[in-house]
Each structure stands twice: as C-alpha cells, then as structure tokens.
Amino acid sequence: MQYKWNYVKPSPEATAEAEEVAQRAGIHPVFGKLLLDRGIREPQEVKRFFKPQLTDLYDPFLMNDMQRAVGRLNDAMAHKERVMIYGDYDVDGCTAVALVYKFLLQYYANLDYYIPDRYEEGYGISKKGVDFAYETGVKLIIVLDCGIKAVEEIAYAKDLGIDFIICDHHVPDAVLPPAVAILNPKRIDNHYPYDHLSGCGVGFKLMQAFAVSNGIEFNKLMELLDLCAVSIASDIVPIMGENRILAWHGLRRLNSNPSVGLQAIIEVCGLSERELTLNDIIFKIGPRINASGRIQNGKEAVKLLVEQDYSAAVEMAERINLFNEMRKDIDKQMTEQAVNHVKEMPDLEDRKSIVVFNKEWHKGVIGIVASRLTEQYYRPVVVLTESEGVATGSARSVSGFDVYGAVRSCADLLDNFGGHTYAAGLSMRVENVPEFARRFEEYAENHILDEQMEATLEVDAVLDFSDITFDFYRQLRKFAPFGPDNARPTFCTHRVYDYGTSKVVGRGQEHIKLELVDNKSNTVMNGIAFGQSSQARYIKTKRAFDICYSIEENTHKRGEVQLQIVDIKPCE
Template identity: 55%
Template sequence: MIYKWNYKPLTPKETEIRDELSTQLGMHPALCQLLIQRGINSVEQAQKFFHPSLKDLHDPFLLPDMDKAIDRIENALGQKERILVYGDYDVDGTTAVALVYKFLRKFTTNLDYYIPDRYDEGYGISEQGIDYAAETDVKLIIALDCGIKAIEKVKYAKSKGIDFIICDHHMPDETLPDAVAVVDAKRVDSIYPYEHLSGCGVGFKLAQALAQNNKIDFSELLDLLDLVAVSVASDIVPLTGENRILTYYGLKQLNSSPSMGLQGIIDICGLNDKSITVSDIVFKIGPRINASGRMMNGKEAVDLLLSNTALDAKLKSENIDHYNANRRELDKRITEEAINFIESELDITKINSIVIFNKDWHKGVIGIVASRLTEKYYRPAVVLTKSNNLVTGSARSVMGFDVYKAIEACKDILENFGGHTYAAGLSLKEENLSEFRRRFEAMSVELIAPEMMRPQIDINAELNFIDINNKFVSDLDKFAPFGPENLNPIFVSKDVADYGNSKLVGKDSLHIKLDMVDSSLNTPMHGIAFRQSNSFSMIKKGLYDICYTLEENIHNGKTNTQLYIKDIDKGQF
C-alpha cells in the first residue's frame, strides 16, 4: 500500500509560541509542537493537559434529564422495586452494565441485569428483554449504551407497567422515546460541556450523580474507573476532555488494583508484567470481552466482569479466551471470502464504496471484516448477512466520510440503524438491498474525493535520532493516554541509512528488523517495520526517510525505546 505523507508546518506565530513553550517547560521543541497541534498554547494549559484532575470532571446533573433519572432511581430504591440494568452486547455495553450494577448493589439486592442476544434479539432494546422484565416483576429498566431510538419498545414497556431510564451516547432522532429520563449529551437541548462520553462513561455519570445525591464521597467511585477506561479505549471515542481524565485514572486503577474479572482477563492475555496501555485494551482486553457477545451471549462478559473470586474469574476468562480464538478463525475465513469475492466480482478501481452480502456469514464478526476491507481497499465498507429474516450488517468508513449520515440518508428503506461517524450498524429487507447499494455508492461518489481513497499518514514533527533520548521519551509519556484526537504522534526522520544489521524476520520474512543511523548519531537506532518486506532492497541501497511512533519494547526483562515504523520511502519531502 502506498501512503501519502502529510506534514503541515507551523505558522511563524505558532513557531514563536512553540519556542516560548520549549523554553518555559524545558521540553524539546518537537513536543511543544505537539501541544500546539492539540490547541494548547500556554504553560497553564500544558500543565493541565499533563496532569489530568478528577476535579475537572463536569457536574453530572448538567446532563439532560439526570435529575429525573436520579429521582426515579431513588423512588425505586425507597419502594424496594425490582430494577433491571440493560445494555448492549459489545464492550461498551457490557462494561456499562457491570459498572452500574456494581454501584447499585450497594443500595439494593432487588437487582438484575440483561444483555440481548445478538442473534435472537439484535441490537438495542428488545421485546424479549421487556417480557423478561415483566416476568421477573421489574418496575424500572435502566438502559445503557442503547435505547435512544427505542420509541416503540419504551411504549411496549409502559403497557406492561415498566418505566425506562435511557443512558445513551448515540445520535438521537428528532423524537425521543417517552421514557422517564433520556440521558444523552448528544441531545439537541443538552448543555453538557462534553458530548463524546462512551456508553459506560454515561453510566459512570449516573453513578456519580447518585453518589452526590446521597453524599457518598467520590473516592467510593474510583474502583469503577477501570471499566470506564476499557470502554473508552474499545469504543474508539475521542480521548480528549472528560474521556481523557476518566481513562487516565482508569488505567491507574487497571494497573494497580483491577476488579477481579478484569484481572482474570489480564492474566489470560499475559499482561501481568507490563504497564497496561490503551493499545493493550484495544488489541487484547477489549476483543476478549467482545468475543462473548460475538460468539455466544454478551451476558457471559458481564458475569465475568462481576466475578467475586479469582477462581471464578479464571474459569470465565478461559471461556471467553476460547470464544476469542474461535472468533479469530471465523474472522480470518470470512475476510478471505470477502476479499476473494471483491477481487473476482467487483472492479475496485471503478467504485467508491464496498457493499457486500452473504447470507451465511457469521453476524458476530462482520463488523471486524468491514474494518479489514476498509483498511485494505481504503473505501467505506458495508458487510451484510442474514439474521431473523432481515439483511443486517456493519459499516466502517475512511477519514472524511461520515458513514452514519450516509446510512441515515437511506433510512426510508431501512428497518433499523445506528452508530457513529466512522462505524455504524443497519438492517433492511432483502428486496431493498440493491437500492441501498445504489444510493450508498452514489453518496460515496459525491462525497469522497480521489485523495480520500489513498491512505494517508499525518506527520506531527521531524526528529533527528540524537533527539530521541530518555528525557524526550519521558516527556512524551506525559501526552498519554493516546487515542482518537490525541493520537500517538508520528515522527519523521530523513536521510537515514542502514547500519548493516537490518534483516527480514518473522513468518515468511514479512517484517524488517532495522538498525539505522542518521547524520546526527552514529549509534544505531532500532526499529521494526511490520509487513514491509517489499522495502528491504531499498533500505540496503542508500538513504531513505521513515515515519514512526516511539514504542516501549521489553526484551529479556530490559526496557528500551524502539521505532515502530509506519512507512519507509525514498524522499516524500
């Protein structure tokens, strides 16, 4: 894949501010450049960014309907009503259910939780779930990470004498469900200062509000933050503002005193001996929690997250790890089938989007397959299968194309849809599939410029190898945790040369282990370039440019800094 490298130099005014910050903070100019790129232009702002404070969390009662939600919960507790905590089957939903359930059980034992089955019930609030609530004498359902569009389901619950509190973070329609409370910072009438909370984050704000209302010290909420960190990282929400504060302290909790269930997953992932990062959650912890809802039922993930003993957590983690192994096999097979179909049946050079359907594909992995196709072909991808007599699936997008809005524009031929800018889900009748494909492609042609279909790498700053010392790496750590809108910065170094020891490594020699020098440093800098063996001959012939992130590498008990090479090129600048 040929990447375009984007490098936007600072303006003269920004350069002046960068140099002032560098002097005042005693920090390398390249790192101060990162601050400016994040809208941080003063020492005071920088110190606030480097030292997130729980005191900067917003008042939960600023969220719309939070006062109504708390009043209804207090009434339910006072009347000893049975409460059902209801959530989606993905990581965000299951962590949200576990968090709110853990907090509410401080007040009542008349409590239950429910995760809909991905296959029998589908996404969001289901009639089966409401029927279960009615059968078990539930009077209040607290819905987390779903429900914002459940107008008919809330009406159905009302007919059975059941109230709803909806705590969601998805985009609402013009008409809201007739629930007791609809807590969502994305409501048009919301005055909440931060709209990008995860579903579990909204659940945490509910717990925070209930704690405030009962004069419970905030310290009583700290042991819930590991769940919030897992949700924020896994749901790919912006790691800015309140999310960054919650994740910063959630990672502290995850590394020092995780819940029994999360400790079980940490053990099964082999993460015991390292400092867990957002990346570890995204690639190791999150997929295992997700695997439960993808392969079996998400309720098992909540069962694990609520484990009370190490043995229970160990057994449940082993089950979920088994599901994850099965998920990987399915994901690999279906991705290969999808690519084979595209290569044989579609002319990828003549389309701006991919919409493919196979009734036999496993519903639990089609979102992952859509992501793989978007990465490979750099086009929005919609992967669909058959479930409950409907065509249902997941969509993923490229930078600059709002796949949620594109799908929303087709809502007249859809049965259901929801999601975010770059990831969405939908269902429709099979007879509407060709029309959906036609409309989606037309919007892709209209809104996606040719350069948007070429993968791009945004370069944050240029470095010489001599700049990369212990202080630089230590200062860079202050920018963590990294994630969307606070990405791990990508640096460029120009005119580097092979030190002579670089070699192909890994299965089928697909990767390059690099030893490099530049004009600033004769001691070799180590790097790894995954799946870039096609550049090996180039690096042996002369000077080249690299772009990379700086990563901690632990080998034989020793920690050192390694360049994680994103791309190798011969003079993009």
C-alpha cells in the same frame, strides 16, 4: 499499503509560539507544537493535560434529565422496586452494565442485569427483553449504550408499567422514546459541556449523580474507573476532555488494582508482567469481552466483569478466551471470502464505497470484517449477512467521512439503524440490499473527497536521531493515553541508512529488525518494521531512505527506545 505522507512545516510564527509553550512547560520544542496542535497553550491547560484531575470532571447534573433520572432511581429504591440494568452486547455495553450493577449492588439488592442475544433479539431493546422484565417484576430499567431509538419498545414497556432511564451516546432521531429520563450528551437540546462520552461514560455520570444525591464519597466510584478505560479504548471515542480524565485514571486503576474480572482477563491475555496501555485494551482485552457477545451471549462477559472470586473469574476468562479463538478463525475465513467478493467487482477502481452481502456470513463478526475491508481498500464499507430473513450489517468509515450520515440517507430502505460518524449498524429487507448499495454509493460519490480515500500518515514533526533520547521519550509519554483526537505522534527522519546489521525476522520472514543511522549524527537507532520485508533488499544496498515512525520503549533493553516504523520510502 502505500501511504501518502502529510507534513506541513510550521511557519516561523508558529515555531516561535511552540518554543514559548515548550519553554514554559520545560519540554522539548517539538512537544510545544504538539500541545498547540491539540489547542493547549496556557500553563494551566498544559498541567491539566499532562496530569488530568478527577476534580475537573463536570457536574453530572449539567446533563439533561439527570435530576429526573436520579429521582426515579431513588424512588425505586425507596419503594423496593425491582430494577434491571440492560445493555448492548459489545464491550461498551457490557462494561457499562457491569459498572452500574456493581456500584448499585453495594446499596441495593433487588437488581438484575440483562444483555440481549445478538442472534435472537438483535441490537438494542427487544420485546423479549421487556417481556422478561415484566415477568420478573421489574418496574425500572436502566438501559446503557442503546435505547435512544427504541420508541416502540419503550412505549410497549410503559404500557406494562415499566419505566426507563436511557443512558446512551448514539445520535438520536427527532422523536425521542417515552422514557422517564434520557441521558445522552448528543441530544439536540443538550447542555452538557462534553458530548463524546462512551455509553459506559454516561452510565458513570449517572452513578456520579446518584452518589452526590445520596452523600456517597467519590472514592467509591474510583473503583469502577478501570471499566471506563476499557469502554473508552474499545469504543474508539476521542481521548480528550472528560474522556481523557476517565481513561487516564482508569488506566492507573487497571495497572495498580483492577477488578477481579479484568485481572483474570489480563492474566489470560499474558499481560500481567507489563504496564497496560489503551492499545492492550483495543487489541487484547476488548476483543475477548466482545467475543462473548459475538459467539455466545454478552451476559457471560458481564458475569465475569462483576465476579468477586478470582478462581471462578479465571475459569470464565479462559472460556471467553476460547470464544475469541473461535472468533479469529471465523474472522479470517470471512475476511478472505469478502476480499474475494470485492476483487470480483467489475467497477472496483471507480467505486467510492464497498457494499458486500452474503447470507451465510456469521453475524457476530461482520463489524470486524467491515473494519478490515476499510483498512485494505480505504473507502467506506458495509458488510451484510442474513439473519432470520432480514439483511443485517455493519458500516465502517475512513477518516473524515460520515458513514452514519450515508446510512441515514437511505433510511426509507431500512428497518433499523444507528451509530456515529465512523461506525453504524443497520438492518433491512433482503430485497432492499441492491437499492441500498446503489444509494450508498451515490451518497459516497457526492460527499467523499479523493484525499479521504488515500491512506495518509499525518507527520507531526521531522526529527534527527540525536533528538531521540530516553528523556525525549519520557516527555512523549506524558501525552498518553493515545487515541482519537490525541493520536500517538508520528515522526519522520530523512536520509537514513542501514548500519549493516538489519535483518528480516518473523515466522514468515515478514518483518524487518533494523539498526539505522542518519546522515547528521553517529547515533545508531533500533527499529522494527512490521510487514515490510519487501523493502529489505533495498535497505541492504546501503542507499538512503526516509522513514515514518512512532517511538516506544525497547521492552528488551530498559532505558532505551526503539522506532516502530510505519512506512519506508527509498530516497529519489
């Protein structure tokens, strides 16, 4: 991939302010700039950012309808009503269901949980799920990570005498469902101070409010923060504000004392002997939880996440791991087919978006394929397949383009849709697909900017190798966990040279292991450049080149750092 490097040199005034912030905090001036980039200036803000406190979580009763939600839940318990915890089949939904179910089960036994079947019921609340609740005597359903658009389904449930508490974080329509309480920080009439919670995060706030109303100590909730961290990482929500607090403490829990189910997944992933990061969740833990809903049924993932017996949990984790291996095989095959389909588009160079449809594709993997196409072609993508006579699909976006808005602009063609800025789900009649593709492209033409269709590296600072000490790395680690709105910093060093020992590595000889020097110091820096072996010949000529990279600890040499090189550009 050809990257455009974007670096804006700070003004003298900005440099002076960054140095002042850094001096007060006792950190390198580069990190003063990074704090300012995140809107952090005052010493108290710096302290809260570097060491988030659970006491800074917002009062859950600031969220619209929270008092109603807790009141209805307490009333259900007082009258011994059967309560169902209902959630989406992805990581966010499964962790949310596990969190609420595990917490309430400590105080109330008449509970059940339900995850809809992706293939038989589709996304969100289904009539089948409501009927099952009615047949089993459920009087209250707490729905997590979906439900905000289920107007008809919740009205149907209400006629059957079933109440709903909705805990969702997706964008609502103008008409809200007839639920007893709707907890969603994205409501137009929302008064809650933070609107980027994950679905699991909204569920956590409900349990926080339930704990307050029943005099339960907050320490009991801390046992569930590992689930919050998994949901926040997997759902790609911003890692600032309240999410940062939950993710920071959730990672500490995941590393020190994870729940039995998550410990089993960690074991199966081969991650037991290392400190886990949000990236480990995104690339290892999350995909295995997701694989259950993609290949079989998400209820298996929830069963694992609430399991108390470690031997049973490992057995379930190994089964889910097999699902993930199956998912990877299907994903690879479908991605190849989709890429070939895109290559055959006669007007590909002129298009601002990509919409592909194949009725044979596996419904459980289309979101992953859409993400891969977005990464490869750097434009908004919709991947569609056919399920029970309906075209159903996933949309993914590029930086700064509102793919949910693009999908919503075609609402009259759709049976159902939902999502947020960078990802959406949708369904429609098969005959509407060509018109949808035309209208989606038209929206993209009118709203996407040329620079949004370029793979861009935002460079945070230009460094010399002499800057990159292990102490510098320790200061950098304070910015973790990294994610949206708090991206892992990317640095640049100009005019570096091969020390003479760089070599191509990897099973397919696709990577380069580098030992480099810059032209300003005698410091030798280790690095790895994944998938960039095409640059090896130039590097071995001993000519100068520029590098863009992130900094990480060298796992083979404790106390040393290495560069993870994202891009290499030969000097002119």
